[in-house]
Amino acid sequence: MSAEALVEFRRVYKTYADPWSRGRDVVAVRDATLRVGPGEVVGLLGPNRAGKTTLIKLLLGLCRLSGGEIARLGRPLSDRRTLAQVGYVHENHAFPKYPTARALLEFYGALAFVPQDILQPRIGRLLERVGLADRADEPIGRFSKGMVQRLGIAQALLNEPRLLVLDEPTEGLDLSGRVLLREVVADVVGRGGGVLLVSHVAAEVEQVCTRAVVLVRGQVVRQGSLAELLKGRPLETALAEIYQGGGA
């Protein structure tokens, strides 16, 4: 595997046992190969149940690999220390409702092993940045969905990640939230990091991604720069053609 890649999937398979069909497994990802290099923003595109989120879960160690290899920051998945340099924004954060925003960030920052003397001032700056500074000491149970999603972005940045993984990050975000997200992506790339983005919002992909990987039924059917993929067409049109053609 190439040492400079932040993420590298090589011939990755993921199957799940299907409780309804005896002995037959469901294939979620089939023979997927892709990479994310420094300074790249790679969009994972595809219809529902294409295997996009499964790829992210495999990368983060949320589910186990059935076959193939994945390298995270140049190291095998079993090396969980590399997760200290990864930020993850979930599509629908279900944070506990009892802590305040500040307490939650302290907790997640501690679990990412960010030293306390760095963490405390960083929490203040991040709360300011995501527009929650004035609600920092309120329990999360009082937050709207958009505020929770902003908090999710803040927790992903606590460790100043080299790799940012975004799974439908604009769910519940208003316009200013989307602008904030674009700035965050630009910051990570500016520091030499990389971003892996799953999104159904075409405008978002077109605005931030440098490359795209299209998945259909668990298989990578197309990947390349956004310009190669679009060939002058709107993204939605290009994707519709790819999906109909089964990737041909």
Add this chain to the structure above:
Amino acid sequence: MTAPEAIYTLRWLVRDTFRQARASGIFWLMVGVTLMCTLVCTSVSVSGDVPLGIKGEAGIEAVQRDDVRKAAGVVAGVFGQAASPATAGLAEVAAFQADGHYPQYKVVEAALRHGVPIVQGELSLGFGAFPAIEVNRGREDVVRTFQFQLAGWVADAFGLLLALIWTAGFLPAFVEPSAVSVLLAKPVSRWSLLSGKILGVLAFVGFQVVLFIGLTWLALGMRTGVWTSGYWACVPLLLLHFAIFFGFSAMLAVSTRSTVVCVFGAIFFWLICWAMNYGRHALWLQPELSDLGGVSRFLVESAYWILPKPLDIHLVLMQAIGAETDHRDVVNLAELTRVGGWLPGLSILASAVAGLALYVAAGYEFVTKDY
């Protein structure tokens, strides 16, 4: 993950669980129950009891007959050393308790009629606001009995069920995929995440147990002058009892992620174990059941030793406090010991192993599950 990192992770998870307990209200509810019980203890006073000791020892020599000595032993067992074998009429007292189930007032009447010096003290509650209760035993026995009511019933029954029900939601919420995904994407191991959360719940319950036992012990000691050390043995026993059944709740939590399943599952399991435990002792104590087939007996014994034993923990707690002479109604422990069915150390160890197995099963499920 290094050991200091693991300890650091556990510390933060314990801290987070205490925060969750405060927010859910159980922290303050349990502190409230403790303070109420402490208040009751500070309102207790014992008066009129006499110093204990064997009286009229000279009379013993004159009546050295086996039946009288046996009866004297029985009465001494019932009333402690306050009952002196100073009279030959003790055989009548013995007759009342032949099967271990007797109306105590009849024994007292008989003992008094035959000149056995029964302690005639009074226990008052609510700083004397309630009518005083006559107690036929010494001050220390009264305190031990009171401690057993607190530890054996308030804490070991009501407190245990309350804690099991209230904390049953902690783990399902923790392992819910959209909540745990972000935690699993941190550089900490799955084992340490689950261990930290479980340790947090156990630390919280342990804190409440120490508070309950400590404050009630202090209040009773200050009011009665009796400072019993056995009461402190309730701390590990109560915590063990909770930990075992929380282990079952944890296993259900990682498997089903349902609070409802955890609440009802843990209580149902506790009832099953209690019934199994009681049934096994009944089998040893009922001669009419002794003709039960060998296979049935083997199955009962196997289930008894495999499952956790909540009744045994309760009985060991009673013994630790020293209140056993007053509570023969659950199981006749003296008889069970005589027939060889009571092995407290082994029973506690087997219960602890069963609890540990439940935690290992929960951990394995959590570590190997796809989220």
